[in-house]
Amino acid sequence: MAIPGSELRARRLSVGISQYRFARLAGVSSALLSSWELERSAPRAASARKVLTALAELETTYVPVTKRPSGYAGRRRRMPARPIVTVRSVDDPPVGAPGVLTAFSGCGGMAEGFRMAGCAIEGYLEVVPAARATFGRNFPQARCVGSDIRELDEDRVSSLLDGVQIDILAGGPPCQGFSLAGKRDPNDPRNQLFTGLLRLADLVRPSFVVMENVRLLLSMKDPGGGLVIDRIVGEMSQHGYDATVNVVNAQDYGVPQFRERVFIVATDARLGIAPVRFPAPTHGTATRRTFRDATADLAPLESGQASDGDPLHWAVEHPEHVLRWLRDVPEGMSAHDNDDPALRPPSGYNTTYKRLRWDEPASTIGTTFGMISASRNVHPTHTRSLTVREAVRIQTFPDDYVFDGKWGAIRTMIGNAVPPALAQVLAGHLVEILRSSTDRE
Ligand SMILES: C[S@@+](CC[C@H](N)C(=O)[O-])C[C@H]1O[C@@H](n2cnc3c(N)ncnc32)[C@H](O)[C@@H]1O
Structure with a gap:
């Protein structure tokens, strides 16, 4: 296996998932997974690929609950104090702007895209306090309609949104919520994240429901053996929405990053229009935005250095032996590719300790971009992991977007x-479709 059993176990534990659940998610047996982790046997290439894909996707979407993942970058001595936060000043939405409610809002990436397209962000719901606080600072006009969707207070949502038109409901429930989902029982407690979204749809009856998730969702099965995605589309249909399933890569839409995701776009059947699909790509191989486009103007930093003016642009200080492995590694290559065995990490998959390339889109920004040992996180030239500012740029947040909370x-x-x-x-x-349907009335 390209990943040693001990590392597989450590990475699985760092995303807080049990052996049993991880095996189900990756589509392998728990007995085999256990034997690989204990290094009693090694998987064949196809199984190894499944395990590594599942790990990478979990690492992108993991939300820590209480413990910091091991290797947490913020333990290093040079970590600056958390950023000073203010409230972002944004223009009022245009008159008659479509209203958006966002569930599982996170810090507001999806909402910011809808705002930039001319929507009014009317409400949000998010369980993690730091994400909720960040959202509130960037969308001060939006109403927080709740925190944990499993404890949704429908009366409160209705009264907070009384008289507010919601045209679009957008949300990305964590994929772990589906992997254990029960067959058809809406009362199954493990199944409440997605059904929470449907409850909100019933309540505010938007024209569109948009759901984003990791690509792995497409192969996830429920305990009955059916595909979770079929169940989602089926349940949306029962609630009166015609859903399309769209696999997109952010790099094809002007984002300087390879990031494959699934968007389920559900159209209210009562609109009497064809189910809406995600638009065609706007960028091709020749026009893709690159790491250079996103970050070249930022202050050049080495391990442990911080920029003067930008509190989000500071570099984690890495141990000297790791710097030695990486110093002479060219862009696009990994410390595992070093000719000298003494300069190779003792174990690990060869996408780790790997430099990005200046003139390509960056790799997927996950939650571990501050860890030099995680996948493809090393700057093309400087010997360090990515700074928060670089990740913010690669994710296409505007520079004035405000972040609240601890660095992790x-x-x-x-x-x-x-x-x-x-x-x-x-x-x-979606705004165009709503506009033309209003014009027709
Ligand atoms: C994939 S992130 C969504 C990111 C968001 N779409 C954005 O663009 O910034 C999923 C979010 O769901 C939140 N979440 C998880 N369980 C939840 C629950 N029970 N109720 C509400 N939010 C929850 C997580 O804290 C996380 O911020």
Whole structure:
């Protein structure tokens, strides 16, 4: 296996998932997974690929609950104090702007894309306090309609949104919520994240429901053996929405990042229009935005250095032996590729300790972009992991976007976010459809 059993176990534990659940998610047996982790046997290439794909996707979407993941970048001595936060000043939405309610809002990546497309962000719901606080600072006009969707207070939502038109409900429930989902029982407690979204849809009856998730969702099965995605589309249909399933890569829409995601776009059947799909790509191989486009103007920093003026642009200080492994590694290559075995990490998959390339889109920004040992997180030239500012740029948040919380929480919300520029493409399309249907009336 390209990943040693001990590392597989450590990475699985760092995303807080049990052996049993991880095996189900990756589509392998728990007995085999246990034997690989204990290094009693090694998986065949196809199984190894499944395990690594599942790990990478979990690392992108993981929301820590109480413990910091091991290797948490913020333990290093040079970590500056958390950023000073203010309230972002944004223009009022245009008169008659479509109203958006966002559930599982995170820090607001998806919402920011809808705002940029001319929508009014009317409400949000999010369980993690730092993400909720960040959202509130960037969308001060929006009403917080709740925190944990499993404890949704429908009367409160209705009274907070009384008289407010919601045209679009957008949300990305964490994929772990589906992997254990019960067959058809809406009361199954493990199944309440997605059904919470449907309850909100019933309550505010938007024209569109947009749901974003990791690509892994497409192969997830429920305990009955059916595909979770079929169940989602089926349940949306029962609630009166015609859903399309769209696989997109953010790099094809002007985001300087390879980021594959699934968007389920559900159209209220009563609108009497064809189910809406995610628009066609706007960028091709020749026009893709690159790491250079996103970050070249930022102060050049080495390990442990901080920029003078930008509190989000500071570099984690890495141990000297790691710097030695990486110093002479060219862009696009990993310390595992070093000819000298003494300069190779003792174990690990060869996407770790790997430099990005200046003139390509960056790799997927996950929640671990501050960890030099995680996948493809090393700057093309400087010998360090990515700064928060670089991740913010690669995720296409505007520079004045405000982040609240400890550094670990901030990295998590940035890694979990939908890139605003990607959401904006879909949002612009939905705004146009809403506008033309209003014009027809
Ligand atoms: C993938 S992130 C969404 C990111 C967001 N769409 C954005 O663009 O920034 C999923 C979010 O769901 C939140 N979440 C998880 N469980 C929840 C629950 N029970 N109720 C409400 N929010 C929850 C997580 O804290 C996380 O911020």
